[in-house]
Amino acid sequence: MNKTLAVAGVVIKELYRRKDFYVLFILTIMICLVMGSMNVFNDREIIRYVKEICLLLIWVSSLIIAITTTARQIPAEKEQRTLLPLLAKPLSRTQLVVGKFLGCWIVCGLALICFYTFFGFLAASREHQWHLLNYLQAAFLHWMALGVVIAFALLGSLVFAAPSSNATICFSIVAAILCIGRYLDKFALSLPEPIRSIVYSIYFAMPHVEIPFDMRKLIIHDWPIIDWRYVWLLGLYLLAYIAFFLVGACLIFRRKALN
């Protein structure tokens, strides 16, 4: 476990030196402040449109950080020729993959803390109240969804040749799930066989990361807090997919030739 955490620590140190997060965070703040400063019929309490824009930017930024960061982890080690010296140490390939995953996941968690803190202050500036538990639920499920994306991108980085192609494929798949994932079964019913069965199977097999994404509406429109049982259940569901993709990545990496 210590070795895994050490690898994760290196990933975290490497990532806080990069400018990706700072650029995206400042951009989010700037856009939200500009949108929030708009005068709509001299009413200073209108906030939900700003909350919607802010949450969308948080999701986009976090996905960019998660996918671009993860996609380059193992290919960069190969390119810089540090992978073999790393594995020459008493560190298994599984520990390396899990360490890389953990590092990226923690980095995304830290980024989400910053983003959601800003979001909380932005919302409170107009609403004059804190919906802390709602934000906590949203941030937790967002982090779990990012875990699935990171594990998937890590698996992709071992399958696809270049980080760019891996990142593009990951972005496309995640965007498709977020946009039509919830309705894929309905869409399947309008298709002829055998495509219908294939699409229908994909609906049940794919990780439904759109569920935490759609939860934004509850936050934007100040719906009451979700029953914690469902939150934990969704957390477990997403955790299962994280484990699935990580095991897949470990299995591929164990058999992969490194030279």
Next chain:
Amino acid sequence: MNTSRTLWLLFIALFVLCFGLGAVVQPRFQQIENDNGQSDNFFILLFGDSSRLFANAAFIKADAYYHSGYYPTIFDNNQAFKTPHMAEDTGAVASHNSGEETAFMGKPRNWIDAFARHFIPNRHTHLNEGGPTDDLSTSSEVREILPWLDLATEMNPQDIRTYLVISFWLRTSLNQASEAEHVLRGGLRSNPGNPQLLFELGRIYFDNYHDTAQARKIWEAGVLSWENEKPGVPWSDRLKYNNATFDDRFVFEQLEVHLAQLEGSLGNTEAAIVHLQRAKLASPKPDDIQKMIDELKYKRL
């Protein structure tokens, strides 16, 4: 040396030619733009006619906010949402809704769908009725629909219903009559003499400012504008009872009924009866109007 001087002279001559051409062409270009009715509206310049599509999307978005996010997508049954409820509740537009508005999602299709419904808005509410909290004291939350409606008017200044919806909610739930007036005057600049906008503006003067003289002037201008709106189309066709003539009938009836109320409140019974008789021609319930006429005649006696 000579070549260099020639080049410089040529450069200056070309610059003068370009500047001169620009000065000649620009006013003509401006004239063509004005003749084509092109405005300096940023969205219209950017998107052209497609800005109407975006305006409609913004209008629908406002209705989604009115329902606190509980809204059908293109994959859901939207029969109960054909006419946005925020516009329907103003009473200013014809409703084309059918079916059950509380159950557009239907029964859960599978366990994933059933589970996912815990994480999305899953109850039909309206912001003016308290939204998800059902707290009627928070009915002013309806203000949240305004940014999208504002965007819709920017993108399609010719869409009358957007001005009507903004004005209705500003003057009723938000008690901002002066802002509502400002919006309607903006609408009238883009749609000069529109009877629906004039009717709504008159209501602000009558209900909020209690300025009956100004309200009468505006409503009478509205009736005049209504009469001149479609030259060549006989009144009987415009007031025929069907869905296509809803806007025509509705605005005419409302103008005449409100003018009758105004005259009645000032004690001008004769004028009130005349307006009600005109309103009867457009009303889907002429018997109710006749009762009002009878009551006025009885009072006069």
